[in-house]
Amino acid sequence: MFIRQISVFLENTPGALREMCELLGNGGVDLLALSVADTQNFGIIRIITSNEQIDKGLLLLRDHGYIAKVNHVICAGVPDRPLGLCELLALIEKANLSVEYMYSFMRASHEGEAALIMRLSNGEKAEKLFQMHDVRMFSQEEVDAL
Amino acid sequence: MECISRDELHKIQGERLAATVKREYENVPVYRERMDAAGVKPEDIRSVEDLQYLPFMEKTDLRDYYPFGLLASPQEEIVRIHGSSGTTGKPIVSGYTRNDVDVWSEMMARTLTAAGATRGDIVQVTYGLGLFTGGFGAYQGADRIGAMVIPMSSGNTQRQIMMMKDLGATMLCCTPSYASYLGETIREMGIDPKKDLKLKAGCFGAEPWTEEMRQRIEQLLEIDACDIYGLTEIAGPGVAFECLEKNGMHINEDHVIAEIIDPTTGKQLPYGMHGELVFTTITKTGMPMMRYRTHDICTLTADKCACGRTLARMGRIVGRTDDMLVIRGVNVFPSQIESVLVGADGVAPHYMLIVDRVNSSDTLEVQVEMTEEMFGDTVAHIENVRKYITAQIKSVVGIASKVKLVAPKSIPRSEGKAKRVIDNRKL
Numbered sequence: 093m094f095i096r097q098i099s100v101f102l103e104n105t106p107g108a109l110r111e112m113c114e115l116l117g118n119g120g121v122d123l124l125a126l127s128v129a130d131t132q133n134f135g136i137i138r139i140i141t142s143n144e145q146i147d148k149g150l151l152l153l154r155d156h157g158y159i160a161k162v163n164h165v166i167c168a169g170v171p172d173r174p175l176g177l178c179e180l181l182a183l184i185e186k187a188n189l190s191v192e193y194m195y196s197f198m199r200a201s202h203e204g205e206a207a208l209i210m211r212l213s214n215g216e217k218a219e220k221l222f223q224m225h226d227v228r229m230f231s232q233e234e235v236d237a238l
Numbered sequence: 239m240e241c242i243s244r245d246e247l248h249k250i251q252g253e254r255l256a257a258t259v260k261r262e263y264e265n266v267p268v269y270r271e272r273m274d275a276a277g278v279k280p281e282d283i284r285s286v287e288d289l290q291y292l293p294f295m296e297k298t299d300l301r302d303y304y305p306f307g308l309l310a311s312p313q314e315e316i317v318r319i320h321g322s323s324g325t326t327g328k329p330i331v332s333g334y335t336r337n338d339v340d341v342w343s344e345m346m347a348r349t350l351t352a353a354g355a356t357r358g359d360i361v362q363v364t365y366g367l368g369l370f371t372g373g374f375g376a377y378q379g380a381d382r383i384g385a386m387v388i389p390m391s392s393g394n395t396q397r398q399i400m401m402m403k404d405l406g407a408t409m410l411c412c413t414p415s416y417a418s419y420l421g422e423t424i425r426e427m428g429i430d431p432k433k434d435l436k437l438k439a440g441c442f443g444a445e446p447w448t449e450e451m452r453q454r455i456e457q458l459l460e461i462d463a464c465d466i467y468g469l470t471e472i473a474g475p476g477v478a479f480e481c482l483e484k485n486g487m488h489i490n491e492d493h494v495i496a497e498i499i500d501p502t503t504g505k506q507l508p509y510g511m512h513g514e515l516v517f518t519t520i521t522k523t524g525m526p527m528m529r530y531r532t533h534d535i536c537t538l539t540a541d542k543c544a545c546g547r548t549l550a551r552m553g554r555i556v557g558r559t560d561d562m563l564v565i566r567g568v569n570v571f572p573s574q575i576e577s578v579l580v581g582a583d584g585v586a587p588h589y590m591l592i593v594d595r596v597n598s599s600d601t602l603e604v605q606v607e608m609t610e611e612m613f614g615d616t617v618a619h620i621e622n623v624r625k626y627i628t629a630q631i632k633s634v635v636g637i638a639s640k641v642k643l644v645a646p647k648s649i650p651r652s653e654g655k656a657k658r659v660i661d662n663r664k665l
């Protein structure tokens with residue numbers, strides 16, 4: 093069983109990702125999951141949205157000059173316990189398959205908030221910035237409790 | 239003559255060159271001055287190898303000595319004038335003796351024959367008949383073969399098509415862009431070239447065109463489309479022509495000698511290398527040309543053609559010397575990169591070359607727009623596309639480049655001649 097995903101080509105320029113998210117947001121496309129594959133020269137953005145919003149999102153992106161495609165991907169459930177993911181990966185490995193990319197849903201069942209995992213170029217600076225702007229950061233305990 | 243051995247050809251070329259240089263030295267003050275300045279006497283020129291000691295001629299010389307300053311025959315021996323209107327200032331003109339018209343007719347007759355023309359053919363000439371050499375060249379060549387000529391000259395497409403149909407024209411001579419337009423119009427009119435027309439081949443030239451355009455013309459008109467090359471300064475169309483192998487244009491080497499030179503140093507380059515095409519006429523008497531720099535960039539090959547002709551062939555013109563970039567000592571023409579992009583599936587022909595100098599070494603970045611066909615959702619997929627383009631550029635241009643994939647429509651489009659190069663080197 094497959095689900096549909098939109099992939100988008102982005103040039104590595106400042107603001108490119110924000111612009112694209114703004115376009116989709118203003119167009120009423122709700123992002124359920126997003127991943128950024130980033131190389132020195134370009135980026136590939138992968139988006140999961142509700143099935144009825146996929147075509148709308150794709151059209152919106154293409155109308156605004158983006159190169160975007162719909163691909164089919166598998167969405168697998170992973171048991172929420174230690175080694176849950178490892179068991180799945182072992183299964184994949186035994187079958188001589190490899191993972192080309194993997195990312196997770198943004199939405200966590202915690203007071204209607206999305207949990208987004210990110211790595212930024214300067215972690216300490218980002219932490220201070222978020223503290224200054226009251227951006228909520230999940231602590232280890234809170235993540236564990238999700 | 240077209241299948242003569244290379245050795246025999248070189249012998250004839252040497253004799254004809256010596257005679258022509260003598261005539262030039264004795265009759266044209268400019269040639270005498272330049273040869274004296276270069277320290278070359280006519281007797282020094284005995285074989286093709288001696289060509290490299292002779293001075294070059296440029297288009298500006300034809301303007302400077304306009305109209306008759308370069309004639310090597312008395313004016314009463316000139317039977318014809320042809321010329322081309324330059325984009326700026328005065329036109330250039332060339333004077334032809336009876337011999338020159340004859341030589342040129344022979345070159346064009348070979349051209350048409352190589353494309354399949356015989357006595358029984360009906361040749362429609364839609365090149366303009368006038369000062370421009372195209373129309374007269376095609377007419378004379380067809381006349382020499384004994385074919386039937388329809389001298390339509392240019393314009394009035396409906397009438398062209400009517401005559402083509404009614405008279406059953408079998409060969410077409412015009413510019414490739416007009417051939418393509420004719421083909422489109424014919425299709426729009428619902429004419430089926432296979433059923434309603436008798437066209438079998440065409441000789442198209444007077445402007446640069448691509449392999450893609452050839453395929454388009456061949457499909458639209460259901461014919462063989464052959465390329466021809468020529469210039470008024472040397473004779474007119476027919477200086478070089480394609481045979482039905484369509485693998486480069488055979489040069490009429492018993493009438494002209496072709497060289498490839500490095501446009502910067504003026505030194506001869508070996509066959510196979512890209513450089514500036516230079517022609518020397520060796521049978522013309524009215525206005526012979528010594529080492530005329532065409533500023534066109536191409537390669538030469540003397541490998542025997544499958545058609546049996548031993549005449550050397552020139553490749554497609556890939557650019558002009560003015561567009562040339564020297565990167566890490568290698569001559570690079572933007573059109574070479576364009577040909578790589580046009581030839582690769584799903585790649586857009588829009589590109590920008592960014593040349594820079596980092597740590598005293600030149601860098602070349604080739605920006606290519608991402609297309610739907612090139613795009614995929616994995617980094618590996620896109621990297622493979624990028625590596626493929628990089629490798630193709632390396633094999634055609636001979637230097638490494640960094641291919642950067644950019645957003646669609648991010649490379650500026652322009653109406654006229656597009657700006658394709660940004661050179662950031664401080665030289």
Ligand SMILES: [Zn+2]
Pocket residue numbers: 481482483488543544545546547
């Ligand atoms: Zn041939």
